[in-house]
Amino acid sequence: MAHQRTNLFFLVCVLLYALSVLGGKSYYDVLQVQKGASDDQIKRAYRKLALKYHPDKNQGNEEANKKFAEINNAYEVLSDREKRNIYDRHGEEGLKQHAAGGGRGGGMNMQDIFSSFFGGGTAEEEEEKIVKGDDVIVELDATLEDLYMGGSLKVWRDKNVIKSAPGKRSCNCRNEVYHRQIGPGMFQQMTEQVCEQCPNVKYVREGDFLTVDIEKGMQDGQEVVFYEDGEPKIDGEAGDLKFRIRTAPHERFKREGNDLHATITITLVQALVGFEKTIKHLDEHLVDISSKGVTKPKEVKKFKALVRSFDIKNCHIRTF
Incomplete structure (x- = not known):
């Protein structure tokens, strides 16, 4: 009996990183084109993204409205040869200094840019005009x-x-x-x-x-x-x-939403008197796991811990 083993299901509730969708992106990233993209490629990229995120098609969606504004801001710069050259050399700070020194700055609002590009049509009308191949x-x-x-x-x-x-x-x-x-x-x-x-x-x-x-x-x-x-x-x-x-x-973990599940094995003695275990995380750092006292079959224990910079929520151990 001392060598009898029981499977212990350990739920490692590790929050996954959540990056901001647009945080830190360049104007080229916003329009999803390469830095050396041609004027025609920039126009095509703007047309697709502007139609997709236009407020008429995303009413009440603040994230889409923010995306639409950033798309228009990026297109206003990259479609202007002078502004694009300044941006490529000196970034957004260079554009600000150029405008402060009397150069052509911004000023057009996002609907003006959209209207000047599409000729005043609505997003739905313009999208209906486009004959497209199949998505893959x-x-x-x-x-x-x-x-x-x-x-x-x-x-x-x-x-x-x-x-x-x-x-x-x-x-x-x-x-x-x-x-x-x-x-x-x-x-x-x-x-x-x-x-x-x-x-x-x-x-x-x-x-x-x-x-x-x-x-x-x-x-x-x-x-x-x-x-x-x-x-x-x-x-x-x-x-x-x-x-x-x-x-x-994955050989060690199973994902459910933003949680990671892992299965470890303990002896019957460890189930009766407690145990200490170490598992290797996805980024190779080690996570210490321990429990004191008896771990009963089907029993679920909750505890909180801190793994590096990630907050672990209520984590559960369950015997089978």
Whole structure:
């Protein structure tokens, strides 16, 4: 009996890091483009994000409104060649000094920027005008270590790409209505499809590696979006590529929300008189676990502790 072992389920209620979504991001990060992005890439990124986070589509959502304001602020700078050059060299402080010295500063509010870009249409109207390809959704397993400390994954992406091809094709087709006189005072309404002639195109399969950033504390089902990296659309915009995060199985821990669960084993003697154990956390630091007195089968004990900078909530030990 002294060597009989009983499984002890130890719930390590460790709060995962929660980073601010926009905290510390550059204007390029806000628009989700690279620092060397072209003017056209910046415009496309702004259009997608501005339509997504427009207040008309997110009424009562303060986080979306804040995001919309930051998107417009970033676009106002990066769409202006002079401001962008100053920002690239000296950051936001350089922009402030430039404005204080008599240079062109800010001033346009976010709705003015949106209206000047879209020509006064509402978010819903502008979004309906966009012909898009299909979104591609990929389930991506992230390790508990990456979800706890942050990390990145290299993913191979094989997709259709539109390339030039010989010849011409009909494009920008539209219906035109006209009236034809068929007798005295009699007219017949006619509809005719009119198309333009555009350079021909074809689909070609190409592949490349993408880097998917895993932020600390991401939840299952959260998505990392690569805009216009989904299925392409001739005479339209490509859909989006979305990596949907899932927590991969782990050999020592199981995640439930923001809690980590681990199973340890103690002897019958330890269950009767108490025990001290040490487990290795996800970032490799050691966590001391102890209990005094009898640990009864099915009994749950709650205690509080501090592990480095993380507050452990009510943690439970339960025997089986």
